[in-house]
Amino acid sequence: MNEQFIKLGHGYGDIYELFELMKTNQTRIHNAFLLITEHQGKAVCSFAVALKPAGSSQFMPIYICLEGIPYNPESPSKRLTLFEQNCEACHVTPIQVAIKHSSYFEEYELYYQYVTGILRLNHLLPPLQ
Structure with a gap:
């Protein structure tokens, strides 16, 4: 399975886009995540939704509103x-x-690999094929 994070924004107005994606793809929702972290002494969270692959593809999009x-x-x-x-x-x-805050990582790609690893280790995403 090839999953990819698609950042919608930081959770302000873009959460409504996430909600619309959830509604229109309701039958494709694999899991929804509340990713909790701490930044500058305050707890913040990200909303993420993983969708099942469309058709016979092996692509699993994970839409995320990041840490806002x-x-x-x-x-x-x-x-x-x-x-x-x-x-x-x-x-x-x-x-x-x-999870750790994204500021611990040099690039967002490394952060997304870290989150993917955490989710896969907890069997919240399908295993690699």
Whole structure:
């Protein structure tokens, strides 16, 4: 399986594009992820949705809104509430994963390889073929 992260933005207005992708591709959703990290002493999160390959392809897109959403489970932000509501509407439960912040990596490509490894090790993405 060849997966690729597709960055939509930092979780401001682009979350609505993610929600629309979820709605229009509801039958293709493999998993939804809430990637939690800490940056400058504050917890932030990314929203990500992995879609099953289209047709007979081996390409799995993972759409991500990267690290722009404050994370506080006791007082969730409006964006976090909207993500959870959209996941529920699509009959998927977002999986919470604690990871390192992207600033630990020199390039986003290295960060995406790291996240892919974490997700694959936890059997949240299909194995390599």
